[in-house]
Amino acid sequence: MSAGPARTALAEDRVETPVAxxxxxxxxxxSAVRVHVPLPASVGPHPEACDWLSYLRFRHKDGPAASAQADRILIAQPGVLEGAGAFDSVARNTIAAAAKSGKHIELWALDRRSNCLEDNSGVQAGLAADDPHVAVDYYYRHKEVGGHTFAGYQSNDQVKWLQNVGLAQTVRDQYDLMKTELPSQALRKQKVLCGGHSLGGILTGYFAEWDFDGNPATTSDAGYNQCGGYFALDTRVQASLAGLGGQVPTDLIPLIKAGADAVRTGMDSGIVPRTLSAPAVINTETMNLLAVAGLAARVKPTGLSDLATYIPSSFNLDTTYRLLFSKDLDTFFRGTPTVKDFHFTNAAALGALMDDNSQPLAFLQSSVGFADGGRLVDKDFPVPNDLAQAGMPFLRNLLGTERKAMPDEPNGPLYTWRNYDDVAGLPYKSKDGQPFTSPAKEVTDIGELARSLSEHPLDFTEDYFPTKIITDIALAAAPGIADGAVHTDGIQANPTINLEAGDGIGFSDPQPGDITAPGYQHLDVLTAAATQNNGQPEPISTNLARFANS
Structure with a gap:
């Protein structure tokens, strides 16, 4: 795809809205920024809203109003199933840390094209009303918000155009956004740092190698000349899926092995899902459920959670609850007790969905504290704790490092939540006699996680993640997929900082020069609190600020 003529954003082509x-x-x-950058006609019919690129702009209140006047601008690509809102805490902490050295920096958290399909009206209305039922009523009970009703989650047939939005379009979008917002290439090279979290590191690697004008002999357009350095948040800046630490969805592996033609044919026919999804746990509805749970935990953290009962029953949600809240295989098959048989506060419900001692999938885990208020036992489903602790790299990458626990008193006490800085002295131990957690293992404030999940107009999750991005990266050697990645020395052309989670992807592949945050899970590099349990400032943002100031 060749570059079009440079253009300056007109007033009607750019909208910036403050975010409270x-x-x-x-x-x-x-602030939330939208810039009109239409998709090419070759993508196919798509909603008009998807002709805009969006990002969250974080900056210091005393810094310049114009981004070009900032001392540095960090541009961050999100990971799989991740939206711009996920960068909230690391952005704020990094900018505040940089200001202590007299520097005013910005962080732009990017949203991918597919996020244009999301409808966050219900969560935003629930936030305004301080009532999570408003959001549930909108998404599940056909009640209006702002004069309209929820159109439903889009089907595979409705998102056919996403089969044409893969690696090339994603890096092109970043280039077009940067060129539009910061027209001077010399300024971009001087002031911009490019990076991301998880998959964002791989996308940054390809961006660095990409040639955007179709002529490799001219290099002012090359990706590496749009940035003065790179940052990796529990990932690697490299043009390879290896930077994801083996977290490629296993159901895609047979498809990838079949080759580029098979993938293309499968997506065109609709046999291959055009967005990354499964019948339960990982799909559009369950990703949106995290925002609703975050909303409930934000506005009524100690209130009794009724989301599992107030949200109408469905195969997807019921199966998701069974997968997440069964203590062993027998409970899963019997289907009892269910999550509806337990009493949780809203904070405890969110913790059960996302804490590393409960959530079974490593890429969705954060370290936000621990449950309290009743008996807790080992959660031996989907994999027994003793097997997960055996040290097999595949299981550790898939399930994380921590022992899983869950309540064991149905129809009993109210289970509450102890925040990350309030876990000292908890009596709960695994069947092997080891404590489930300790202060050194807890780093993220659950209230801040709840806020990040529910506060932003560009949300924390990515409900419609294009499958083509993953298959393109896996099949990048095939003709026509990554032909633009010709500047193979682009990654080495600029300095890189690797900021790794001690218990995330980074733990399995330590490299010289890595800065590793002990006890952190994969999401914690984005969500960790500004002050840690050892009394020290949060290390990821502190070191990122130091790199930005250098």
Whole structure:
């Protein structure tokens, strides 16, 4: 795809809207930015909203109004199933840390094209009303918000155009956004750092190698000349899926082995899902459920959670609850007790969905504290704790490092939540006699996680992640997929900082020069609190700020 003529954004082509926040980091301000950059006709019919690129702009309140006047601009690509809102805490903490050295930096958290399909009206209305039922009523009970009703989650047939939105379009979108917002290539090279979290590191690697004008002999357009350095958040800046630490969805592996033609044919026919999804746990509805759960935990953290009963029953949600809240295989097959038989606060319900001692999938885990209020036992499903602790790399990459626990008193006490800085002295131990957690293993404030999940107009999750991005990267050697990645020395052309989670992807592949945050899970590099349990400032943002200031 060749570059079009350079263009300056007209007033009607760019909209920037302030975002109100209750973050404790009050010196950082946020806005949502939309820039009109139409998709090429070759993508096929698509909603008009998808002709806009969006990002969250975080900057210091005392910094310049114009991004070009900032001391540095960090541009962040999100990971799989991840949206711009996920960068909230790391953005604020990094900007605040940089300001202590007299530097005013910005962080732009990118949203991918597919996020244009999301409808966040229900969560935003629930936030305004301080009532999570407003969101549930909108998404599940056909009630209006702002004069309209929810159109439903889009089917595979409705998102056919996403089969044409893969690696090439994703890196092109970043280039077009940067060129539109910061027209001077010399300024971009001087002030911009490019990077991302998880898959965002791989996308940054391809971006660095890409030639955007179709002429490799001219290099002012090359990706590596749009950035002065790179940052990796529990990932690697490299043009390979190896940077994901083996977390490629296993159901895609047979498809990838079949080759590029088979993938293309499968997507065109609709046999291959055009968005990354499964019948339960990983799909559009369950990703949106995390935002609703975050909303409930934000506005009524100690209130009794009724989402499992107030949200109408469905195969997807019932199966998801069974997968997440069964303590062993026998419970899963019997289907009892169910999550509806337990009493949780809203904070405890969110913790059960996302904490590393409960959530079974490593890429969705954060370290937000631990449950309290009743008996807790080993969660031996989908894999027994003793097997998961055996040290097999595949299981550790898939399930994480921590022993899983769950309540064991149905129709009993109210299970509450102890925040990350309030877990000392908890009596709960695994069947092997080891404590489930300790202060050194807890790093993210659950209230801040709840806020990040529900506060932003560009949300924390990515409900419609294009399958083509993953298959393109896996099949990049095939003709016509990554033909633009010709500057193979692009990654080495600029300095890189690797900021790894001690218990995330980074633990399995330590490299010289890595900065590793002990006890962190994969999401914690984005969500960790500004002050840690050892009394020290949060290390990921502190070191990222130092790199930005250098």
């Amino acid at each position: 926040s209750t973050s404790p980091v009050t010196e950082v301000v946020e």
